[in-house]
Amino acid sequence: xxxxxxxxxxxxxxxxxxxxxxxxxxxxxxxxxxxxxxxxxxxxxxxxxxxxxxxxxxxxxxxxxxxxxxxxxxxxxxxxxxxxxxxxxxxxxxxxxxxxxxxxxxxxxxxxxxxxxxxxxxxxxxxxxxxxxxxxxxxxxxxxxxxxxxxxxxxxxxxxxxxxxxxxxxxxxxxxxxxxxxxxxxxxxxxxxxxxxxxxxxxxxxxxxxxxxxxxxxxxxxxxxxxxxxxxxxxxxxxxxxxxxxxxxxxxxxxxxxxxxxxxxxxxxxxxxxxxxxxxxxxxxxxxxx
Amino acid sequence: xxxxxxxxxxxxxxxxxxxxxxxxxxxxxxxxxxxxxxxxxxxxxxxxxxxxxxxxxxxxxxxxxxxxxxxxxxxxxxxxxxxxxxxxxxxxxxxxxxxxxxxxxxxxxxxxxxxxxxxxxxxxxxxxxxxxxxxxxxxxxxxxxxxxxxxxxxxxxxxxxxxxxxxxxxxxxxxxxxxxxxxxxxxxxxxxxxxxxxxxxxxxxxxxxxxxxxxxxxxxxxxxxxxxxxxxxxxxxxxxxxxxxxxxxxxxxxxxxxxxxxxxxxxxxxxxxxxxxxxxxxxxxxxxxxxxxxxxxxxxxxxx
Numbered sequence: 001x002x003x004x005x006x007x008x009x010x011x012x013x014x015x016x017x018x019x020x021x022x023x024x025x026x027x028x029x030x031x032x033x034x035x036x037x038x039x040x041x042x043x044x045x046x047x048x049x050x051x052x053x054x055x056x057x058x059x060x061x062x063x064x065x066x067x068x069x070x071x072x073x074x075x076x077x078x079x080x081x082x083x084x085x086x087x088x089x090x091x092x093x094x095x096x097x098x099x100x101x102x103x104x105x106x107x108x109x110x111x112x113x114x115x116x117x118x119x120x121x122x123x124x125x126x127x128x129x130x131x132x133x134x135x136x137x138x139x140x141x142x143x144x145x146x147x148x149x150x151x152x153x154x155x156x157x158x159x160x161x162x163x164x165x166x167x168x169x170x171x172x173x174x175x176x177x178x179x180x181x182x183x184x185x186x187x188x189x190x191x192x193x194x195x196x197x198x199x200x201x202x203x204x205x206x207x208x209x210x211x212x213x214x215x216x217x218x219x220x221x222x223x224x225x226x227x228x229x230x231x232x233x234x235x236x237x238x239x240x241x242x243x244x245x246x247x248x249x250x251x252x253x254x255x256x257x258x259x260x261x262x263x264x265x266x267x268x269x270x271x272x273x274x275x276x277x278x279x280x281x282x283x284x285x286x287x288x289x290x
Numbered sequence: 291x292x293x294x295x296x297x298x299x300x301x302x303x304x305x306x307x308x309x310x311x312x313x314x315x316x317x318x319x320x321x322x323x324x325x326x327x328x329x330x331x332x333x334x335x336x337x338x339x340x341x342x343x344x345x346x347x348x349x350x351x352x353x354x355x356x357x358x359x360x361x362x363x364x365x366x367x368x369x370x371x372x373x374x375x376x377x378x379x380x381x382x383x384x385x386x387x388x389x390x391x392x393x394x395x396x397x398x399x400x401x402x403x404x405x406x407x408x409x410x411x412x413x414x415x416x417x418x419x420x421x422x423x424x425x426x427x428x429x430x431x432x433x434x435x436x437x438x439x440x441x442x443x444x445x446x447x448x449x450x451x452x453x454x455x456x457x458x459x460x461x462x463x464x465x466x467x468x469x470x471x472x473x474x475x476x477x478x479x480x481x482x483x484x485x486x487x488x489x490x491x492x493x494x495x496x497x498x499x500x501x502x503x504x505x506x507x508x509x510x511x512x513x514x515x516x517x518x519x520x521x522x523x524x525x526x527x528x529x530x531x532x533x534x535x536x537x538x539x540x541x542x543x544x545x546x547x548x549x550x551x552x553x554x555x556x557x558x559x560x561x562x563x564x565x566x567x568x569x570x571x572x573x574x575x576x577x578x579x580x581x582x583x584x585x586x587x588x589x590x591x592x593x594x
Contacts, residue, residue: 008497009412016409023465027442111569112526224435269438
C-alpha cells in the first residue's frame with residue numbers, strides 16, 4: 001500500500017525530468033562535447049580534443065573578456081550590496097517612510113535590463129542627461145564621454161546594473177531586518193547600543209544569511225550579464241567592455257566559430273561555478289562562526 | 291512595526307547610554323540627535339528620488355515634443371503630448387508583439403508551476419538516496435547561465451523542427467526555470483507537517499488525490515511569489531526570443547524594441563516611449579499587485 005504510493009509519487013517526477021533532461025542537461029553535456037570538436041554548427045564535427053581551449057588561451061581577447069567579467073562582477077557585488085544595505089538599515093529605522101520608499105526603490109528592478117540599458121544609453125550620451133545635469137550645477141569639468149572612454153566604460157555599464165538591482169538587494173536585507181527577534185534589539189537598546197555600535201555588533205551578525213543570499217545572487221547575475229554591455233557599448237570602446245557572454249553570442253551566432261564560442265561558454269560556466277561555490281561556502285562558514 | 295518600540299534616536303535618551311559612554315550629555319549633542327532623525331529621513335527620501343530620477347525623466351521626456359526636448363533636455367514639459375507614444379506604438383508593432391509576449395509568458399508560467407509543483411512533492415517527501423540526487427541535479431540548474439546551453443539548444447531545436455515556434459520557447463523557459471520552481475516548492479512542502487497526508491493515506495487516498503486535495507491548495511501563496519518572479523524574467527527576456535524566433539510576426543516586445551531602437555542615434559522622444567511601452571504591462575500589474583510583488587521579490591531569497 002505505502003509502497004504503491006511511493007511509486008505513484010515518483011511518477012510525478014517524470015514530466016519535470018523529461019523537460020529538464022532534454023532541454024537543459026542534454027544541451028549542457030552536448031555543449032561540453034561540442035567544445036572538444038571543430039563543429040561549425042552543421043552536421044559535420046570532428047573531435048579535436050582541447051584544440052578550442054588552446055586557441056582560447058592564445059587569444060588576448062578571451063583573457064581580457066574573462067578579466068572584464070570578473071572585475072564587473074566584483075564592482076557590482078560590492079557596490080550594489082553596500083547601497084542595498086545602507087538603504088535597508090536606514091529604512092528599518094524609519095517605519096513611517098519604510099513601506100513607500102522600499103516599493104519605489106524596487107521600480108527599476110521591474111523594467112527589462114534591455115530597456116534600462118536603452119534609457120541609460122541616452123543618459124550617458126555626450127549631450128545626454130548626466131552631462132547636462134552636471135552642466136546645470138556648474139560642474140562642466142566633470143563632464144565626460146562616459147561610454148566612449150575605455151577607462152570608464154566598464155564602470156558606467158556596471159553603474160546601470162547597480163542602479164537596476166540595488167533595490168532588490170535592499171528588499172532582501174530589509175526582509176531580514178524585519179525578521180530579527182525584537183527582544184534582541186530591545187536588549188541592545190537597553191544596553192545603550194545605538195548607531196554604528198548597534199549595527200556592528202547586533203544587526204550585522206544577524207544579517208549574515210541575507211548577505212550570503214545577496215552576494216551569491218548578485219555574483220551569479222553579474223557574471224552572466226548580457227543586455228547591459230550589448231546595448232550600451234556592444235563590447236567597445238576598444239574591447240574594454242567585452243564580456244564572456246558577448247563573446248559567446250558573437251562567435252556562436254555571428255562569427256561562424258561555433259565550437260570556439262561554445263568553448264568560451266564552458267569557460268563562463270566554470271567561472272560561475274568556481275566563484276559562486278567558493279563565495280557561498282566561504283560566507284556559510286562565516287555564518288556558522290558568528 | 292518592531293522598530294517603533296525601540297527608536298532610540300528620538301525621545302528621551304535612556305540613562306544607561308550616558309553611563310556607558312561616560313560623557314556628559316552636552317547640549318550640542320542632544321540638539322544633534324534631535325535633528326538627526328528628520329535629517330536622515332530627508333536624506334533618505336532625497337536618495338530615493340535620485341534613484342528613480344532616470345525613470346521620472348524618461349516619463350516626462352516621452353511626453354514632450356522633439357523640438358521642446360532639443361531646446362532644453364532637462365526642462366519640464368511646456369505642453370504634454372501623447373504623439374510620441376502613438377508613433378512608436380505603430381512602428382514597433384506593439385499590439386501584436388505584446389500579445390505574443392503575453393502568450394509565451396502565460397504558457398511558460400503555467401508549465402513551470404504545474405510541472406515544478408508535481409515534481410517537488412516526491413522530492414520533498416521521499417527520503418531515498420536517489421531522490422536527494424535528483425534534487426541536487428535540479429538545484430545545480432539555478433547557477434547555469436543560459437549562454438552555456440544556448441548553442442546546443444539551437445541545434446536541438448533545429449533538429450526537432452521547433453525553431454520559430456512558441457512550443458519551443460515555452461519548453462526552453464520551462465527547462466530554464468524549473469530549478470527555481472523546484473527549489474521554492476520543495477522547501478515550502480518540507481515545512482508542511484506530514485500528519486494530514488498520513489491521515490489521508492490511511493483513509494485510502496492515493497498519491498495523486500493527496501497532492502490535489504491537500505498539497506496543491508497549500509501552495510497558493512508560494513505560487514504567487516514564484517509567478518511574479520518568473521513572469522518578470524520571461525517578459526523581459528531578450529536572448530531566447532532573439533535566437534529562437536526569426537519570423538517577424540512572432541516576435542516579442544523586447545525583440546521588436548531591440549531591432550527598432552538604435553542607441554547610436556539617440557532620439558529620446560522615440561527611445562523613451564518605446565522603453566515605457568515595453569514595461570507598461572508589468573508596471574500596471576505591479577501597481578495592482580504591489581504587495582505580492584514586493585513579497586515575491588524578497589521572500590523567496592531569504593528563506594534559503
